[in-house]
Amino acid sequence: MLQMERFYAERVGDMKGSDIRDAFKLTEAADVISFAGGFPAVDAFPVSLIETVMDDLFRCDYTGLQYGPTEGLEELRRQVAVMMDAENIPSDVDNILITNGSQQALDLIAKIFLDPKDYVLVEQPGYIGGLNAIGNYQGQMVGIPLDDDGLRIDILANKLKEMSNKGRHPKFLYTVPNFQNPTGVTLSLERRRGLLELAREYDFLILEDNPYGRISFGQEPLPHLKTLDTEGRVIYLGSFSKILIPGARVGWAVGLPGVIRQLSIAKQGTDLCSSSLGMKLVLDCIMSGELDGHIDSLKVLYRRRRDIMLESLGRYMPAEVRWTHPEGGFFVWLRLPSYIDSRALLPFALEEEKVAYVGGKGFHVDGSGHNTIRLAYSQAPESDIAEGIRRLAKVLRRQIESAI
Amino acid sequence: MLQMERFYAERVGDMKGSDIRDAFKLTEAADVISFAGGFPAVDAFPVSLIETVMDDLFRCDYTGLQYGPTEGLEELRRQVAVMMDAENIPSDVDNILITNGSQQALDLIAKIFLDPKDYVLVEQPGYIGGLNAIGNYQGQMVGIPLDDDGLRIDILANKLKEMSNKGRHPKFLYTVPNFQNPTGVTLSLERRRGLLELAREYDFLILEDNPYGRISFGQEPLPHLKTLDTEGRVIYLGSFSKILIPGARVGWAVGLPGVIRQLSIAKQGTDLCSSSLGMKLVLDCIMSGELDGHIDSLKVLYRRRRDIMLESLGRYMPAEVRWTHPEGGFFVWLRLPSYIDSRALLPFALEEEKVAYVGGKGFHVDGSGHNTIRLAYSQAPESDIAEGIRRLAKVLRRQIESAI
Numbered sequence: 001m002l003q004m005e006r007f008y009a010e011r012v013g014d015m016k017g018s019d020i021r022d023a024f025k026l027t028e029a030a031d032v033i034s035f036a037g038g039f040p041a042v043d044a045f046p047v048s049l050i051e052t053v054m055d056d057l058f059r060c061d062y063t064g065l066q067y068g069p070t071e072g073l074e075e076l077r078r079q080v081a082v083m084m085d086a087e088n089i090p091s092d093v094d095n096i097l098i099t100n101g102s103q104q105a106l107d108l109i110a111k112i113f114l115d116p117k118d119y120v121l122v123e124q125p126g127y128i129g130g131l132n133a134i135g136n137y138q139g140q141m142v143g144i145p146l147d148d149d150g151l152r153i154d155i156l157a158n159k160l161k162e163m164s165n166k167g168r169h170p171k172f173l174y175t176v177p178n179f180q181n182p183t184g185v186t187l188s189l190e191r192r193r194g195l196l197e198l199a200r201e202y203d204f205l206i207l208e209d210n211p212y213g214r215i216s217f218g219q220e221p222l223p224h225l226k227t228l229d230t231e232g233r234v235i236y237l238g239s240f241s242k243i244l245i246p247g248a249r250v251g252w253a254v255g256l257p258g259v260i261r262q263l264s265i266a267k268q269g270t271d272l273c274s275s276s277l278g279m280k281l282v283l284d285c286i287m288s289g290e291l292d293g294h295i296d297s298l299k300v301l302y303r304r305r306r307d308i309m310l311e312s313l314g315r316y317m318p319a320e321v322r323w324t325h326p327e328g329g330f331f332v333w334l335r336l337p338s339y340i341d342s343r344a345l346l347p348f349a350l351e352e353e354k355v356a357y358v359g360g361k362g363f364h365v366d367g368s369g370h371n372t373i374r375l376a377y378s379q380a381p382e383s384d385i386a387e388g389i390r391r392l393a394k395v396l397r398r399q400i401e402s403a404i
Numbered sequence: 405m406l407q408m409e410r411f412y413a414e415r416v417g418d419m420k421g422s423d424i425r426d427a428f429k430l431t432e433a434a435d436v437i438s439f440a441g442g443f444p445a446v447d448a449f450p451v452s453l454i455e456t457v458m459d460d461l462f463r464c465d466y467t468g469l470q471y472g473p474t475e476g477l478e479e480l481r482r483q484v485a486v487m488m489d490a491e492n493i494p495s496d497v498d499n500i501l502i503t504n505g506s507q508q509a510l511d512l513i514a515k516i517f518l519d520p521k522d523y524v525l526v527e528q529p530g531y532i533g534g535l536n537a538i539g540n541y542q543g544q545m546v547g548i549p550l551d552d553d554g555l556r557i558d559i560l561a562n563k564l565k566e567m568s569n570k571g572r573h574p575k576f577l578y579t580v581p582n583f584q585n586p587t588g589v590t591l592s593l594e595r596r597r598g599l600l601e602l603a604r605e606y607d608f609l610i611l612e613d614n615p616y617g618r619i620s621f622g623q624e625p626l627p628h629l630k631t632l633d634t635e636g637r638v639i640y641l642g643s644f645s646k647i648l649i650p651g652a653r654v655g656w657a658v659g660l661p662g663v664i665r666q667l668s669i670a671k672q673g674t675d676l677c678s679s680s681l682g683m684k685l686v687l688d689c690i691m692s693g694e695l696d697g698h699i700d701s702l703k704v705l706y707r708r709r710r711d712i713m714l715e716s717l718g719r720y721m722p723a724e725v726r727w728t729h730p731e732g733g734f735f736v737w738l739r740l741p742s743y744i745d746s747r748a749l750l751p752f753a754l755e756e757e758k759v760a761y762v763g764g765k766g767f768h769v770d771g772s773g774h775n776t777i778r779l780a781y782s783q784a785p786e787s788d789i790a791e792g793i794r795r796l797a798k799v800l801r802r803q804i805e806s807a808i
Contacts, residue, residue: 045466055459065454100679132673232406271508276650278681278682
């Protein structure tokens with residue numbers, strides 16, 4: 001058989017398989033308690049709403065069966081614009097592009113903005129799918145650390161000055177400001193303002209990815225970066241994957257009409273159009289008027305899981321382990337002693353203790369993070385969370401004790 | 405508002421909006437008879453089968469609601485492998501990648517194989533979506549003409565020799581061998597063999613895109629290039645868009661496991677996974693056992709439309725106009741006198757005679773083809789086809805007479 005290596009493009013060298021997607025395969029075994037995949041809970045799916053909607057899906061027409069417009073079904077774009085308006089992002093249909101989940105928006109944005117070696121500022125740790133999308137177009141990523149208030153704007157400011165002195169100008173900054181993936185932390189209001197000022201000063205765009213914003217456990221939501229943006233410098237990404245279902249693959253981008261048009265041209269060559277079936281299903285779920293109530297029930301469901309996980313971490317974890325306290329979303333982030341390599345430990349955790357997580361290294365762009373772990377409380381059955389954390393703590397305690 | 409141009413990547417200059425997708429918008433007016441979009445007929449959708457399948461979609465599990473594996477649902481990959489086996493392409497699960505329609509496979513293949521300025525051989529005229537996917541990665545396209553037996557292998561051989569003398573080596577050749585889009589012609593068996601020989605001699609890959617192969621109006625299907633391929637040099641693309649529904653966005657690629665793995669890594673960063681909803685629907689339609697019978701009914705339906713179109717062309721068209729005689733698929737290709745610009749004529753055809761088509765220039769990579777037209781007989785209601793051709797002939801006759 002043919003050796004293919006000589007045919008591959010240079011960018012293949014920058015492409016990484018994701019630990020998350022690979023974890024998906026590893027943890028399919030029935031007796032493993034998995035905190036690996038950041039999937040919605042199966043019991044978070046509004047099955048009866050979806051069945052009702054599906055019964056009527058072709059009552060008026062066959063929109064859901066045919067090819068659709070590249071930009072997305074017009075009525076769905078209109079409804080998303082209405083949702084955005086309600087979240088203080090003034091929008092019209094031509095500000096909205098429907099994508100195959102927001103991952104496709106990440107890809108299309110990298111596609112239209114990045115030449116090889118272009119600089120992109122990213123959170124470190126940052127969402128692996130975003131890093132992969134950027135890496136696939138050979139963007140050169142500069143990681144900025146986070147603390148409990150999100151992206152460290154002071155460090156970003158220094159980095160920008162340093163880059164500017166070397167003649168390096170980032171094209172955009174990629175951030176998940178609310179209940180970040182993987183850390184669960186949220187960018188403070190003061191830092192949101194500071195970030196926009198830096199973007200103006202150093203003339204870069206901001207890619208605001210907000211899949212978890214509506215899964216908030218209590219406090220008032222902070223204004224979106226896009227809400228604070230007066231210039232069209234922010235491109236905002238939303239998704240129905242976490243608030244409805246991922247299986248429809250419906251996300252969206254909000255931006256200036258010119259950017260949306262350019263993204264749409266890129267999408268034409270990428271997949272012609274999104275799934276009409278998925279778009280029609282999502283549209284009809286919105287039109288049912290039941291989406292907001294459903295999201296309220298999700299907050300209760302995920303908050304309970306978060307509570308159990310935090311409580312179990314407090315009860316079982318050795319004193320050397322630190323973790324974040326998310327106010328929404330799906331994730332808790334663990335920092336272990338520096339002598340522990342979480343990825344190397346995973347096969348052992350899986351085989352001996354039947355517990356799965358994602359090693360944190362893949363969320364870092366500088367090769368660090370070997371002693372970090374992402375835990376998703378979103379998918380594991382509620383009754384398994386405490387036991388899973390007990391098992392993980394056992395694995396970690398053994399490592400810590402053997403190292404001392 | 406911000407001026408975005410300075411942020412765009414170089415490749416944006418190579419991105420083209422497609423005349424086809426734009427035509428989709430132009431021809432939505434109710435009184436226009438459109439031969440523009442190569443869409444399946446709405447009456448070709450097996451609505452009752454789909455409704456039956458949907459009623460049972462979540463009976464066993466919620467696979468259709470959740471994220472799925474990047475490569476596609478395993479059982480769907482297995483069923484596609486079985487279909488491929490039946491068409492003499494020996495396949496296993498790890499030879500199959502499920503994509504968002506075959507357009508996504510075109511994108512992913514360009515993504516993993518093309519560096520800017522890499523040479524790609526294409527049919528001229530060739531499928532616009534394929535040309536766009538290649539253009540989006542700045543592939544340098546070399547067009548090879550077709551005749552009634554498909555790609556002109558003799559001209560290809562000369563071109564390859566000429567390129568080789570200049571040190572230019574194409575990465576792959578892109579072809580739609582059966583009932584080609586846009587011309588409707590089919591590559592002869594002798595030329596299929598010749599093409600594979602040239603690929604071996606000049607060491608390039610072949611991308612065989614076959615969305616229409618099963619919509620054949622009579623003759624025995626010719627062996628796929630992939631069937632004749634002993635080295636794994638051919639990557640084969642199939643699609644459920646024309647034989648079932650496009651709205652699910654389910655296509656597939658067949659290749660060596662290593663290539664499928666690399667495409668899957670690229671897909672991770674592109675959209676994580678395809679629509680589980682669409683994949684599950686397609687899988688259940690296959691499992692119903694009714695797909696083959698449905699395809700038989702499609703052959704009858706589209707053959708009748710092809711017959712009416714060819715008969716009407718014969719009856720109404722001025723002697724100066726030539727056209728192809730497709731033995732399957734969706735398209736007839738018209739060649740007009742060289743002094744007619746079909747794209748410039750389109751607004752007039754739309755406004756005065758309420759008939760739509762796609763100007764052929766966009767299917768050409770060298771700027772030629774201004775005097776060609778693609779007509780799709782697939783979507784226009786059967787009863788409209790003769791009238792639409794009469795109108796188009798009237799437009800063309802007037803142009804020809806005014807030029808004489």
